[in-house]
Amino acid sequence: MLSIPCPWCGDRDETEFRYGGEAEVAYPADPDAVDDPAWREYLFVRANPKGWFKERWVHTAGCRQWFTVHRHTVTYEIRDPQPIGEGAR
Amino acid sequence: MTTALDRRRSPLAVVSDRLAATGSADTVTFAERPFRVQLEVRAGAMLRPGVLDDALGLHPPAEVGTVARRRERHVLCLAPSWWLVTDEPEREPRLECALAELVRTAGGIDVSAVDVSAQRTTIDVAGPSARDVLAHGCSLDLHPSAFTVDSCAQTTLAKAQVVLQQLDDAPTYRVHVRASFADYLAHWLLDAATEYVH
Numbered sequence: 001m002l003s004i005p006c007p008w009c010g011d012r013d014e015t016e017f018r019y020g021g022e023a024e025v026a027y028p029a030d031p032d033a034v035d036d037p038a039w040r041e042y043l044f045v046r047a048n049p050k051g052w053f054k055e056r057w058v059h060t061a062g063c064r065q066w067f068t069v070h071r072h073t074v075t076y077e078i079r080d081p082q083p084i085g086e087g088a089r
Numbered sequence: 090m091t092t093a094l095d096r097r098r099s100p101l102a103v104v105s106d107r108l109a110a111t112g113s114a115d116t117v118t119f120a121e122r123p124f125r126v127q128l129e130v131r132a133g134a135m136l137r138p139g140v141l142d143d144a145l146g147l148h149p150p151a152e153v154g155t156v157a158r159r160r161e162r163h164v165l166c167l168a169p170s171w172w173l174v175t176d177e178p179e180r181e182p183r184l185e186c187a188l189a190e191l192v193r194t195a196g197g198i199d200v201s202a203v204d205v206s207a208q209r210t211t212i213d214v215a216g217p218s219a220r221d222v223l224a225h226g227c228s229l230d231l232h233p234s235a236f237t238v239d240s241c242a243q244t245t246l247a248k249a250q251v252v253l254q255q256l257d258d259a260p261t262y263r264v265h266v267r268a269s270f271a272d273y274l275a276h277w278l279l280d281a282a283t284e285y286v287h
Contacts, residue, residue, distance in 0.1 A: 008169060009154060013228045015228075016244065016245060063167060063168035
């Protein structure tokens with residue numbers, strides 16, 4: 001089981017968290033101007049690196065805050081937990 | 090006159106006698122603390138500092154996982170800008186009124202206070218074996234070097250979501266558990282305590 005460092009609660013078991021996918025996928029600035037291939041790209045296409053991956057987690061059984069971490073997809077090493085931008089006070 | 094308050098039943102009413110009769114002071118004891126007042130307070134940076142202190146009668150801790158106490162009033166910091174305020178059972182909603190007044194004064198900006206007393210009930214687990222009993226179902230490190238008096242945490246105990254709080258060095262732990270999980274958790278605690286109370 002992963003031990004995930006919540007920025008507020010410290011190291012907790014993976015079972016207390018939900019996964020939120022790749023971090024920092026920006027919502028289109030002008031959604032009306034986006035064509036179908038670009039929407040497909042935005043909605044479904046994600047990086048799938050063999051190595052470090054920046055991803056989002058939410059501490060559902062704890063403080064219920066979203067945050068980002070860097071996770072190594074081969075070694076499962078996790079580092080650099082960060083609160084995410086607005087709303088994360 | 091019989092009021093609605095007299096007729097209410099704790100979700101642990103059916104097991105509270107068994108909880109109270111299990112164990113001893115030199116092993117582990119359980120005590121239900123039903124009907125405690127509980128309020129969830131959220132207040133952001135836009136709220137004038139000190140307003141919350143006046144309404145609560147004490148300063149809410151800023152660090153997640155810590156507790157401020159005055160007598161029976163406990164203020165647990167659950168997350169950034171989010172507190173659980175608990176107090177002894179009261180017949181008139183004084184604390185709730187005080188906080189409602191605060192929300193009104195603040196114009197409702199960046200602050201909310203919600204009575205959640207019926208959401209959770211409370212079990213105190215105390216004694217030298219209390220830590221071992223909880224450790225059967227809780228992955229938190231409860232050793233005094235990591236979790237001490239006036240520490241609190243939202244976590245899972247036997248897969249039930251709880252707010253865990255340490256009251257004193259006995260050690261006494263206070264478990265706030267959702268009403269719908271209370272019966273299950275009480276029976277789990279009695280089961281987990283078996284090896285320590287015989």
